Amino acid sequence: MSEILETPESTKTKTPVFEIEKIEAENLPELQGLKDKQIQIVKDNPFIEIVDSKTYEEAKKSRTALVSARTSIENQDKFLASLVKKFREKIGAKTAELIAITKPHEDKQQDEVKRYEAIKEAEKAEKTRIEEERKSGIKSSIDAIIKTATDKIEKLSFELINTLKADFEENLFKTDTTPFEEFELDFNEKLMTVKTLFNAKIQQLQLAENQRLENIRLKEEADKLAKERAQMEADKKAEEARLAKAKSDQEAELQKQRKALAAEKKKQDDEAAAKALEAKKLQDEESAKLQKYREELEAEKSRIAKIESNRIAKEAADRKAKEDEERKIREAEEAEQLAKAEAERLEALKPTIDKLYDWLNKFEQPDPPLKEENPAVSKISILFDEFKKSSEKAIQEFIKNTK
Numbered sequence: 064m065s066e067i068l069e070t071p072e073s074t075k076t077k078t079p080v081f082e083i084e085k086i087e088a089e090n091l092p093e094l095q096g097l098k099d100k101q102i103q104i105v106k107d108n109p110f111i112e113i114v115d116s117k118t119y120e121e122a123k124k125s126r127t128a129l130v131s132a133r134t135s136i137e138n139q140d141k142f143l144a145s146l147v148k149k150f151r152e153k154i155g156a157k158t159a160e161l162i163a164i165t166k167p168h169e170d171k172q173q174d175e176v177k178r179y180e181a182i183k184e185a186e187k188a189e190k191t192r193i194e195e196e197r198k199s200g201i202k203s204s205i206d207a208i209i210k211t212a213t214d215k216i217e218k219l220s221f222e223l224i225n226t227l228k229a230d231f232e233e234n235l236f237k238t239d240t241t242p243f244e245e246f247e248l249d250f251n252e253k254l255m256t257v258k259t260l261f262n263a264k265i266q267q268l269q270l271a272e273n274q275r276l277e278n279i280r281l282k283e284e285a286d287k288l289a290k291e292r293a294q295m296e297a298d299k300k301a302e303e304a305r306l307a308k309a310k311s312d313q314e315a316e317l318q319k320q321r322k323a324l325a326a327e328k329k330k331q332d333d334e335a336a337a338k339a340l341e342a343k344k345l346q347d348e349e350s351a352k353l354q355k356y357r358e359e360l361e362a363e364k365s366r367i368a369k370i371e372s373n374r375i376a377k378e379a380a381d382r383k384a385k386e387d388e389e390r391k392i393r394e395a396e397e398a399e400q401l402a403k404a405e406a407e408r409l410e411a412l413k414p415t416i417d418k419l420y421d422w423l424n425k426f427e428q429p430d431p432p433l434k435e436e437n438p439a440v441s442k443i444s445i446l447f448d449e450f451k452k453s454s455e456k457a458i459q460e461f462i463k464n465t466k
Contacts, residue, residue, distance in 0.1 A: 094139070101132055201244065205249065216260055
């Protein structure tokens, strides 16, 4: 407050300048002489050691005088404080009047600043929201494409493998990645995962189909063997029935002969014995034929089983060769796709690389070249060449690492 601003009106009538900083407390009239008075009271009331009733009374009087000296100063202080308070109230009213001159303009300008800042903040928030919506939209589009593909793979059956493969090759694998912008690499990585999943599903379905066909073949083979066994049992029973009937017929004939030729019992016995021997021989021959038939049947079954085993081994070898050939074709196709992706990546980088080389080619040595007798010029020429080399190396690193 050592300075007071002068307005055009104040310059017309000069008023005395009142500087608060220069006011000294000891110069106030209300405090004049109080210091000397306090010093004198201390001298008039020295410390008294109490030893009896008389010194006790004197000490109390001295204390009362000292207390009165203190309270009189405190009262004077309260009086001066009330004066200062009134003065402060007058200053507060004046400063409020002065502040009221600029405060409305300050508030108006502050409101304008806040309004503009709010607009800019809203614009920034809107840009952020739009950017987030753009990224979210691209990610959602990628996820939808990948989910559709994985759903198709999960629901795939063996009969529809070629249909889905053609669908992927014509649509999914030819998806335009331009709308994916910076998320193109993310899409390609997920697409490789779909391809791996698709190939695994094909292998799984192929194994299941092979197993199904093998089960059908085994069942047919089992049915065939069961029929053969049933036929063999039927043939055996028929043979046994024939032998039993022959035996029965023989016994009936012998019984008839015994009844008819009772008189010729001995002759009949001899003949019966001969016939029995003949019947045994016939039975042995029939048994030998049956045993031979069984052995031939077992040999034929072994031969058929060996042929079937060789056929299964050949089919397995052919199937493995076919699977190896298909795997080589898939690997070749994947390698071709990777090479194509690398070529597309380099082609996409070509504008940027061309700009970098155009920019680098602008840095040429002066024509004619600077003379290098001067060490500083020689050093600048060396640094220039090193800069071009390091820049070209950096461009090659950029091409290599931008994948």
